[in-house]
Amino acid sequence: MGRRFIVILATLAVIANCVWAQDLALKGGTILTITDGTIENGTLVIQNGKITAVGKNVKIPSGIKVIDVTGKYIMPGVIDSHSHIALTDVNEATDPVTPQIWMWEALEPGSDSIRKTLAGGVTTVKTMHGSANVIGGVNVTIKLRYDRPVEELIIPGVRQQLKMALGENPKRVYGSKQRIPSTRMGNAYVARKAFIEAKEYKAKWDKYEKDKASGKKDLTPPKKDLRMETLKMVLEKKLSIDCHTYRADEIVWIINFCKEFDIDLLQLSHCIDGYKVADIMAEAGVFYGGWVDWWGFKEEAYDGCPYGMQIMHDAGVKIVINSDSPVEGRYLFRVAAKVLKYTDIPENEVLKMITLNPAESLELGDRIGSLEKGKDGDIAVFDKHPLDTTTKCLMTIIEGEIFFDYTKESVTVTSEGEQHRFPPPNGRVESIEASHVASHKSDKGGNR
Amino acid sequence: MKRISHLVLVVFILLAGAEAFAAADTILIKNGTIVPVKGDSTTTGDLLIENGKIIKIGTRIQAPAGAKVIDASGKYVYPGLVAVMTAVGVTGYPGAGNDTDEVGTSTPHMDPYDAINPEDECIEVTRLGGVTTVQTVSGTRSVINGKSVILHLEGDLADKMVAKRYVAQIINMGAREQNKYPSTQPGIVSFLRTKFDQALEYSEKLSETDKKSQKDKNKKDEKGKESLAQRNLEMEALVPVVTGKVPVIFITTDEVTIRNALEIIKKYKLKGIIRANSAILKYADRIAKENIPVIWAGTTTIPGRWEPFDLNYHTAAVLAEKGILFAFDPGGWGPGNRNVRDMPTPASISVAHGLSEKKALEALTINPAQILGIEEEVGSLEAGKTANVVIWTGSPIQGRSRVETVIIRGKLIPMTSLQTRLYEKFKKIVYERMKKKK
Numbered sequence: 001m002g003r004r005f006i007v008i009l010a011t012l013a014v015i016a017n018c019v020w021a022q023d024l025a026l027k028g029g030t031i032l033t034i035t036d037g038t039i040e041n042g043t044l045v046i047q048n049g050k051i052t053a054v055g056k057n058v059k060i061p062s063g064i065k066v067i068d069v070t071g072k073y074i075m076p077g078v079i080d081s082h083s084h085i086a087l088t089d090v091n092e093a094t095d096p097v098t099p100q101i102w103m104w105e106a107l108e109p110g111s112d113s114i115r116k117t118l119a120g121g122v123t124t125v126k127t128m129h130g131s132a133n134v135i136g137g138v139n140v141t142i143k144l145r146y147d148r149p150v151e152e153l154i155i156p157g158v159r160q161q162l163k164m165a166l167g168e169n170p171k172r173v174y175g176s177k178q179r180i181p182s183t184r185m186g187n188a189y190v191a192r193k194a195f196i197e198a199k200e201y202k203a204k205w206d207k208y209e210k211d212k213a214s215g216k217k218d219l220t221p222p223k224k225d226l227r228m229e230t231l232k233m234v235l236e237k238k239l240s241i242d243c244h245t246y247r248a249d250e251i252v253w254i255i256n257f258c259k260e261f262d263i264d265l266l267q268l269s270h271c272i273d274g275y276k277v278a279d280i281m282a283e284a285g286v287f288y289g290g291w292v293d294w295w296g297f298k299e300e301a302y303d304g305c306p307y308g309m310q311i312m313h314d315a316g317v318k319i320v321i322n323s324d325s326p327v328e329g330r331y332l333f334r335v336a337a338k339v340l341k342y343t344d345i346p347e348n349e350v351l352k353m354i355t356l357n358p359a360e361s362l363e364l365g366d367r368i369g370s371l372e373k374g375k376d377g378d379i380a381v382f383d384k385h386p387l388d389t390t391t392k393c394l395m396t397i398i399e400g401e402i403f404f405d406y407t408k409e410s411v412t413v414t415s416e417g418e419q420h421r422f423p424p425p426n427g428r429v430e431s432i433e434a435s436h437v438a439s440h441k442s443d444k445g446g447n448r
Numbered sequence: 449m450k451r452i453s454h455l456v457l458v459v460f461i462l463l464a465g466a467e468a469f470a471a472a473d474t475i476l477i478k479n480g481t482i483v484p485v486k487g488d489s490t491t492t493g494d495l496l497i498e499n500g501k502i503i504k505i506g507t508r509i510q511a512p513a514g515a516k517v518i519d520a521s522g523k524y525v526y527p528g529l530v531a532v533m534t535a536v537g538v539t540g541y542p543g544a545g546n547d548t549d550e551v552g553t554s555t556p557h558m559d560p561y562d563a564i565n566p567e568d569e570c571i572e573v574t575r576l577g578g579v580t581t582v583q584t585v586s587g588t589r590s591v592i593n594g595k596s597v598i599l600h601l602e603g604d605l606a607d608k609m610v611a612k613r614y615v616a617q618i619i620n621m622g623a624r625e626q627n628k629y630p631s632t633q634p635g636i637v638s639f640l641r642t643k644f645d646q647a648l649e650y651s652e653k654l655s656e657t658d659k660k661s662q663k664d665k666n667k668k669d670e671k672g673k674e675s676l677a678q679r680n681l682e683m684e685a686l687v688p689v690v691t692g693k694v695p696v697i698f699i700t701t702d703e704v705t706i707r708n709a710l711e712i713i714k715k716y717k718l719k720g721i722i723r724a725n726s727a728i729l730k731y732a733d734r735i736a737k738e739n740i741p742v743i744w745a746g747t748t749t750i751p752g753r754w755e756p757f758d759l760n761y762h763t764a765a766v767l768a769e770k771g772i773l774f775a776f777d778p779g780g781w782g783p784g785n786r787n788v789r790d791m792p793t794p795a796s797i798s799v800a801h802g803l804s805e806k807k808a809l810e811a812l813t814i815n816p817a818q819i820l821g822i823e824e825e826v827g828s829l830e831a832g833k834t835a836n837v838v839i840w841t842g843s844p845i846q847g848r849s850r851v852e853t854v855i856i857r858g859k860l861i862p863m864t865s866l867q868t869r870l871y872e873k874f875k876k877i878v879y880e881r882m883k884k885k886k
């Protein structure tokens with residue numbers, strides 16, 4: 001059912017794109033293309049929401065809106081492939097296996113967390129189920145079109161990812177209720193049992209569909225089970241996996257598990273110990289998703305090591321920097337700059353960690369993550385180089401449409417009376433849950 | 449036998465050598481860009497360290513015999529960062545190793561001095577981030593939490609690390625109890641007033657007892673015993689607070705807790721410090737007028753729904769503009785936050801949003817030192833001060849800047865930590881495996 005709905009949403013979104021996409025030219029800035037070097041004093045043109053030209057000597061089509069960004073820096077919109085913003089609910093922490101949960105059903109386009117995140121140059125996020133369950137819900141990848149109808153936020157055609165979680169969180173949540181899993185063995189059992197059931201479920205349905213197609217009469221369809229429906233989609237590779245892991249043994253375990261069931265593992269989130277098994281991750285082609293220098297906020301995070309990014313980089317692991325927090329999600333570019341403190345990874349590779357790499361981890365590498373002709377016009381404009389930590393975002397553009405403008409929203413330009421320019425979306429409740437995820441650094445243990 | 453005594457002698461000499469190495473070094477930093485933070489402006493030159501102190505800052509300083517000379521050409525020399533509120537030394541390994549937050553609504557007598565573990569891995573990780581001095585507090589989750597200590601992040605025994613004891617008392621205005629008194633904000637205020645009134649009474653009794661025992665010196669021992677039986681350690685810890693000898697850090701969480709903290713400071717004539725993670729600008733004018741220092745922990749707090757996105761990013765700039773003495777606090781505290789080394793991040797955000805870099809650096813060094821009453825000792829590069837000196841590749845405000853050399857109390861610190869050791873270990877393991885696969 002979820003899938004059908006997504007197809008409908010996708011169709012609606014395609015229509016919506018045509019309606020709202022804008023034409024725009026940014027002129028005079030330093031363009032960080034990510035895939036094709038840096039262009040000084042360049043121009044970038046967006047038409048119908050797509051980049052149609054980027055370069056030094058670009059002719060701006062007549063009649064198009066031109067923004068002068070002389071002296072400023074232009075980069076692709078930041079992508080955060082592990083976030084919990086814009087959700088009314090995060091954790092269906094009532095059972096260790098809840099693949100029937102689809103996070104887009106908790107998606108709140110009018111959530112203030114979107115507006116605050118836009119101010120950090122972010123254009124795309126994967127907003128996720130929490131880590132209470134070994135098999136959680138299906139995450140949703142969205143563009144941050146604040147307060148628009150939901151179908152304008154969900155990116156059409158993208159394969160969504162099912163959240164899984166190993167380690168201490170499911171152990172704590174269910175162990176404290178005297179339920180399985182309370183150990184890593186229990187985590188493994190719960191995951192394996194669910195996918196074995198799903199294989200049987202899929203076999204039954206496959207046989208039924210085959211018989212039906214061959215014209216057999218008097219067939220009774222197998223009983224429908226929404227949990228199994230989602231896992232069947234995973235087995236059919238219509239969904240992929242993002243797994244929350246900390247320890248190296250879990251990383252290896254989930255890679256082997258996904259091989260065993262022939263399912264697609266795209267990202268390992270948090271992945272604190274990734275550097276210890278970098279070669280194994282590289283071989284499996286799985287993305288590292290995590291922080292730069294967080295460590296020690298719980299036992300399984302104790303070996304967090306920012307220097308380890310160098311090992312992963314050398315081993316060929318694609319690195320993605322995630323926020324997992326509405327706080328840091330507003331300045332991922334500053335977090336990324338710290339990679340330069342701890343490693344010798346080149347600047348452009350560091351910028352990829354918040355642009356092209358997450359785009360690829362979301363299987364959107366051909367649409368977003370770099371400034372190339374034909375890609376989406378998702379842009380962040382900064383006043384200094386984005387890896388200069390004293391920079392700030394001035395403008396965030398999604399498919400040619402300006403969603404954040406510093407000169408209109410900064411406290412330095414608004415007066416008290418003007419601060420109420422953002423009307424509450426009708427009938428919507430403020431997203432308390434999402435801001436609870438990690439509204440304060442000391443609460444990091446909560447969802448992590 | 450003779451051989452053994454030779455061996456003992458050799459071991460003794462080796463140990464003595466090690467001791468000499470561990471003791472303060474004579475260090476000359478040459479040709480660095482020296483940023484003293486306070487007073488004189490940035491110069492290119494040399495800095496001489498002897499016997500744990502900064503001796504001289506100047507140009508073409510001659511290296512004394514035996515001095516370690518560090519070439520800092522193209523590098524930047526800053527005072528060590530001072531972290532204003534941490535759990536470094538008491539956090540230990542997650543779980544059983546954690547010694548913060550004793551049970552109880554009022555535990556002013558808890559002293560982190562009694563739990564400092566010099567082997568806490570957080571010490572090495574933190575100092576490699578350029579942080580050389582921290583205030584460690586015993587907890588934050590109770591209303592009255594306990595004392596704090598100042599630690600220099602160097603030393604094999606707790607006593608060697610501790611620079612100052614009972615630096616401040618920590619009170620959390622937002623620490624509502626669940627299902628027992630005080631579970632509301634007015635409850636917390638009345639709870640505090642009751643405790644402070646009791647402490648004032650206790651203080652009077654104490655001074656009476658002192659007078660008596662001085663009058664009657666012959667009976668001193670007996671008296672001593674008697675007063676010991678009546679001693680109240682909780683009240684003893686609060687006496688220096690209500691008599692204005694020890695400052696109180698009021699942890700506030702919103703406009704209301706700030707207001708109530710200010711009222712309590714005024715009513716009891718306390719040496720108050722406000723630690724805020726939001727809303728501080730609503731009271732900025734009053735705080736400036738009443739000369740109350742601020743620990744600003746709210747740079748990364750997400751503003752409320754109707755507030756501009758950069759209200760808290762911009763707050764430090766306003767505090768500086770109003771002349772308020774403030775220090776940056778990275779926000780999180782306690783076992784949940786071992787990442788004290790990330791303390792420049794709120795400073796860089798504030799610089800992006802209007803604070804001058806000079807003011808930002810002060811709020812990471814000399815301002816926290818001044819708030820904690822240790823500005824005579826640390827927080828800037830000045831002759832006579834304790835030699836807590838860090839050589840960076842650039843400004844600490846820049847996320848990319850690396851710490852190259854750390855000197856604490858004149859000792860050259862090995863640039864290793866749990867994390868550098870993990871890196872070396874797994875680099876070897878992973879690269880070996882990769883070689884074999886090829």
